[in-house]
Amino acid sequence: xxxxxxxxxxxxxxxxxxxxxxxxxxxxxxxxxxxxxxxxxxxxxxxxxxxxxxxxxxxxxxxxxxxxxxxxxxxxxxxxxxxxxxxxxxxxxxxxxxxxxxxxxxxxxxxxxx
Amino acid sequence: xxxxxxxxxxxxxxxxxxxxxxxxxxxxxxxxxxxxxxxxxxxxxxxxxxxxxxxxxxxxxxxxxxxxxxxxxxxxxxxxxxxxxxxxxxxxxxxxxxxxxxxxxxxxxxx
Numbered sequence: 184x185x186x187x188x189x190x191x192x193x194x195x196x197x198x199x200x201x202x203x204x205x206x207x208x209x210x211x212x213x214x215x216x217x218x219x220x221x222x223x224x225x226x227x228x229x230x231x232x233x234x235x236x237x238x239x240x241x242x243x244x245x246x247x248x249x250x251x252x253x254x255x256x257x258x259x260x261x262x263x264x265x266x267x268x269x270x271x272x273x274x275x276x277x278x279x280x281x282x283x284x285x286x287x288x289x290x291x292x293x294x295x296x297x
Numbered sequence: 298x299x300x301x302x303x304x305x306x307x308x309x310x311x312x313x314x315x316x317x318x319x320x321x322x323x324x325x326x327x328x329x330x331x332x333x334x335x336x337x338x339x340x341x342x343x344x345x346x347x348x349x350x351x352x353x354x355x356x357x358x359x360x361x362x363x364x365x366x367x368x369x370x371x372x373x374x375x376x377x378x379x380x381x382x383x384x385x386x387x388x389x390x391x392x393x394x395x396x397x398x399x400x401x402x403x404x405x406x407x408x
Contacts, residue, residue: 225400283393
């Protein structure tokens, strides 16, 4: 198993540009989530999904969209990038439905918005 | 709102020492608690997960305990090695899904 994969690893955007961060998992996990990690702020939840077709907001959802059309994929879209979205983004997945919900993380995408 | 703190923020120890990392959370109504390791510039690696009905979990030289009523967890690392140098994060979830993370403890094990 590849586990949780994320692309790209690095990205530089100009203010106002849009882009999609990709996340995929091959463990048939129901639950997937996106976090951002900023110095001094720790990891904060952006959006999450409990299954295909179901998404919800986390602690810091503004400026981001998600969709979950398949179990495997959970892309994160930045609609109009702002310097405040400069961060490291992590995708995570977990088995759902009464399991222990042990979270598995991807390697991260380092995003810089200029 | 759940808040998670970790003490100390940084720790430097000589190789071979046993050490304890602390994690505290404000809301004891948790489903589980998970300890992670993060190396610089890397993702998070799961170390141990403790469900709310459990008191401790062990994996090799690592032992994590959970006292839900007092809102505390400890990660015990036995016979520390330079390869243990990393940031250690604890995270709690209320329903098993959305984790709230602590700020981490940065550990340096000196040869």
